[in-house]
Amino acid sequence: MSSEDRSLEQIKAGYEKKISDLKKLIRISRDFNATLEFPILIESILFVFMGHLRLLQVGLFIRDQFDQGDLSLYRNYRGFQIDHRVDYTLKGKSPFMQLVQEQACPCTLEELSTLLPAGEDSLTVLEKLTPGLIVPLTAKNTVMGILVLGQGTSPGLISPEILEQIRIIGPFAAMAIYNALLYEMAITDMMTKLRLRHYFLSSMNEAFEKACRNKSSLSLLFLDIDHFKAFNDSHGHSCGDFVLIKVADLIRGSIRRGDIAARYGGEEFTVLLPDTDSKMALLVAERIRRKISQEDFAYEGETVKTTISIGVAELETERDFTSESLIKRADTALYQAKEQGRNQVVLAQ
Numbered sequence: 001m002s003s004e005d006r007s008l009e010q011i012k013a014g015y016e017k018k019i020s021d022l023k024k025l026i027r028i029s030r031d032f033n034a035t036l037e038f039p040i041l042i043e044s045i046l047f048v049f050m051g052h053l054r055l056l057q058v059g060l061f062i063r064d065q066f067d068q069g070d071l072s073l074y075r076n077y078r079g080f081q082i083d084h085r086v087d088y089t090l091k092g093k094s095p096f097m098q099l100v101q102e103q104a105c106p107c108t109l110e111e112l113s114t115l116l117p118a119g120e121d122s123l124t125v126l127e128k129l130t131p132g133l134i135v136p137l138t139a140k141n142t143v144m145g146i147l148v149l150g151q152g153t154s155p156g157l158i159s160p161e162i163l164e165q166i167r168i169i170g171p172f173a174a175m176a177i178y179n180a181l182l183y184e185m186a187i188t189d190m191m192t193k194l195r196l197r198h199y200f201l202s203s204m205n206e207a208f209e210k211a212c213r214n215k216s217s218l219s220l221l222f223l224d225i226d227h228f229k230a231f232n233d234s235h236g237h238s239c240g241d242f243v244l245i246k247v248a249d250l251i252r253g254s255i256r257r258g259d260i261a262a263r264y265g266g267e268e269f270t271v272l273l274p275d276t277d278s279k280m281a282l283l284v285a286e287r288i289r290r291k292i293s294q295e296d297f298a299y300e301g302e303t304v305k306t307t308i309s310i311g312v313a314e315l316e317t318e319r320d321f322t323s324e325s326l327i328k329r330a331d332t333a334l335y336q337a338k339e340q341g342r343n344q345v346v347l348a349q
Helices: 003-033 038-053 095-103 107-113 122-129 160-187 196-213 230-235 238-253 278-294 321-341
Strands: 058-062 133-139 142-149 216-227 259-263 268-274 297-299 302-304 309-312 345-347
Touching: 003 038, 038 058, 038 142, 038 160, 038 259, 095 107, 095 133, 095 142, 107 122, 107 142, 142 160, 196 216, 196 259, 196 268, 196 309, 196 321, 216 230, 216 238, 216 278, 216 321, 230 238, 238 259, 238 278, 238 297, 268 278, 268 345, 278 309, 278 345, 309 321, 321 345
Parallel strands: 309 345
Antiparallel strands: 058 142, 133 142, 216 268, 216 309, 259 268, 297 302
């Protein structure tokens, strides 16, 4: 082969690589933009970085809301050995966050340690993970997340090729998180951080149709804080808002990631439980009821308590011809729980 032919082959190989890289970016962009559901998006980002960078460990510190400065790891990691006694949170006003906001470029833990004050809390948190590379994900001049990349399938994580892929993929991930947070704001009750009623009703219709089509189980909980008006009158509306937030936290902490908890209105909540029969739904409802009744809510030096009543209904296709029918039966069961003395769970008949 002549030198001219070899040169042409090299040019051809270069163009083929560029075409392959562009196709890869298109696939990544499609993956990141395929959903606005936050848990699904985060899962997609983790697996994209693991797959394309051939990593065995990857984690993502993110904020839950635009107005929340702190970034938390929560369950957004794969491969890392997590010490559950450690609070994996990067404080929004820390020197670390100020640094990555200004520089917004990948760096190693060793590089960070030379740029930050000794004993910086964020460094202590990151050292627990021993990452090979720390990558700020920035969109609209805001740090949307901190990606931590750990052990790879082969030695030598930080190569020029790896850094180039991170430089290209990172902005896609950051923008996807930004868009997902905007969507979260549109469907989330800002006080309780539960879903809004209109989102619940839309999800309810979808879940109802899917359950009917697949002949799968579907259950619904309707929950209402007992004597909430009297509680507000005696303790004040600020305390009432505090209790609403804490009750919502307890509800959210008692259900699976795929379940949907919403603020239906005022002090009334609802929980949609896909692939759940009435037996399991009753266990979930009782767990929520028990947690709330046993909780001591500490507000401004005072301990207050409250209880909740819950109605449970399971989809019965022979009489639930619409999602409204299932909602009505769960609401009727809630009313019965109230009539029978409150602080109890009633199954719709």
